[in-house]
Amino acid sequence: MAEPRWLDADEQRTWRAFFGATQLLFDRLDRELQRDVGIPHAYYEILVWLSEAPGRSLRMSELARRTRSSRSRLSHAVARLEERGWVDRRDCVTDKRGQIAELTDDGFAALAAAAPGHVAGVRAHLFDVLSPEQVRQLRDISEAIMGPLDDDAITAPPPGGDGPTR
Amino acid sequence: MAEPRWLDADEQRTWRAFFGATQLLFDRLDRELQRDVGIPHAYYEILVWLSEAPGRSLRMSELARRTRSSRSRLSHAVARLEERGWVDRRDCVTDKRGQIAELTDDGFAALAAAAPGHVAGVRAHLFDVLSPEQVRQLRDISEAIMGPLDDDAITAPPPGGDGPTR
């Protein structure tokens, strides 16, 4: 194990600010959504992706990919949304293993009711506190971070040496 | 409710990038920590704050404030860490309602073992993919976001903490 390279004072301040900002921001948005619509943000994302898809429907596996969710997580989530009557499940014709999730009219209505408030929250807590220049910077920074992580190898680490480091 | 001001194409791209980046980054760090140490990042934060406090101990309420956690959440978390033998609870002398959480030697050792890997992860997935200029920008952006959301800001950690740096 190599000697650790600690964060210097500047890096630590940046890290704490970044960590705190994202924690506060997403906590806040999640809480607002929970209060106004009664669902967590992850469920809202599912509704959004479905609403934007042709036929308001997507295969489970594709929906999982887009929401960056595990299949298991999505399965549980769609089950909940189905209980609420906001999503329907039907079999896939071309692949009998497949399931297709479709947004119901009630689900669409719920999303339409929720969206303005949520967008207002994103605007109020994010875009309104940044300059146009900073918004541009944030996009570049985010894409730089996302790039290396977005490899679809999000699953399991290679079975190689399992030393405590990594 | 007034007419919603939707996100334009640029804002949407920024929002999705930011959302995706933070989701991927924190998921990854959390997963690494869970695999290497067997605790979620929130628990790691508790250990860090305790290690930096004088006497390696803090009142529950103060610890909750610093970790931006609800009292309930912290209570559950400390109970778990206590089961593991990494934290002790004792009564507060000056206020009989109070409880004081103290990091045990085992807890300190666990943190010392965990920290290098975690810092390496933060470096690899965040700082190493950004230019120095971008790091500076990210700090400013984060502080701008955090400002309005942080109801009771946290003053810098008291001097003389003896913890392993983050």
Added chain:
DNA sequence: CCTTACCGTTTGAACGCTCAACCACCTGTT
């Protein structure tokens, strides 16, 4: 004192997420 309101902390139920099975189906090889 006694009351009333507030504060610090804990508790238990409900819920979302993770992880490790598991089943059904598809695909390629022989």
Added chain:
DNA sequence: AACAGGTGGTTGAGCGTTCAAACGGTAAGG
């Protein structure tokens, strides 16, 4: 045709977080 290995999706147990309720302790006014 048959089989092996991979893929799509679900299930249930276990854990962490939230929420509302509870309980003892403190503080301030009569």
